[in-house]
């Protein structure tokens with residue numbers, strides 16, 4: 386049987402990038418600014434992921450969103466741009482230095498009034514939130530060993546049909562390399578296995594950039 390997937394070449398990836406709607410000059414400037422941080426800039430999400438997050442925010446009609454792992458603010462702008470009128474995004478991050486860049490670009494993108502940034506370990510910020518199921522959309526992109534904690538804290542606050550999006554779930558392909566037993570790899574592998582059989586959610590892995598895991602919270606009594 387022929388493969389039902391296409392391996393990306395640089396040319397094909399350029400083609401993918403060419404065929405998206407969001408062409409925000411502020412985001413292009415943010416890519417350039419973050420590039421000045423050298424190798425650290427690898428932490429920034431890919432442009433097509435940003436466009437995808439904007440689209441997800443729009444189709445979920447999100448008014449309440451959470452991001453775990455903000456860095457210089459690219460994914461936050463992408464989510465904030467797609468929020469419904471009056472929508473708010475809570476950003477959880479530990480770095481004052483990188484979020485100084487984020488704050489500057491949020492202002493330039495005109496989304497600063499929609500974003501609240503909490504500078505402290507994300508687990509603390511999440512645990513302090515009300516337990517009501519009101520979150521529409523969450524994006525998890527911080528320290529990998531804590532993904533399960535973030536997933537659980539957000540899932541209990543997610544509305545039925547709300548979405549949690551987890552980044553880096555392919556981890557450069559290491560998830561299928563059993564010789565790789567590094568903490569991050571083991572944590573991502575375990576989380577992927579856990580979510581795939583978690584009856585509370587419906588999930589699908591989307592092989593975009595380093596892999597996104599999309600999880601939808603099931604409604605109580607939902608037929609499976």
Ligand SMILES: C[S@@+](CC[C@H](N)C(=O)[O-])C[C@H]1O[C@@H](n2cnc3c(N)ncnc32)[C@H](O)[C@@H]1O
Pocket residue numbers: 428429430453454455456457458459460461477478479480483505506507508526527528531
């Ligand atoms: C991959 S980067 C996030 C990239 C970002 N989503 C973007 O679009 O540019 C991961 C971020 O998680 C942050 N981080 C690491 N541990 C954290 C923690 N315990 N709580 C909150 N943020 C944390 C790091 O400081 C870093 O900025």
